[in-house]
Amino acid sequence: MNIHYHQTIEENEDKTYICSNCPSVVQYIKNKHPNHKDKLMPIASPMIIMSRFIKKQF
Numbered sequence: 001m002n003i004h005y006h007q008t009i010e011e012n013e014d015k016t017y018i019c020s021n022c023p024s025v026v027q028y029i030k031n032k033h034p035n036h037k038d039k040l041m042p043i044a045s046p047m048i049i050m051s052r053f054i055k056k057q058f
Contacts (some may be wrong), residue, residue: 004043021045 009017019041020026026045030034044052 005041008042015039017041021047023047 002010005019016039018036018039019030023045025039
């Protein structure tokens with residue numbers, strides 16, 4: 001997970017990112033501040049990643 005964050009930041013050093021593990025914060029930005037959607041880190045939260053993994057396993 002951290003590796004992906006660092007790679008994304010290193011590849012786009014001139015860009016500002018919003019990184020939140022809280023789905024509520026992500027939804028808030030998408031709904032109330034859509035002009036900042038492009039600043040959201042393009043990586044799923046650990047909770048989402050784990051839920052996808054569990055779905056695949058069961």
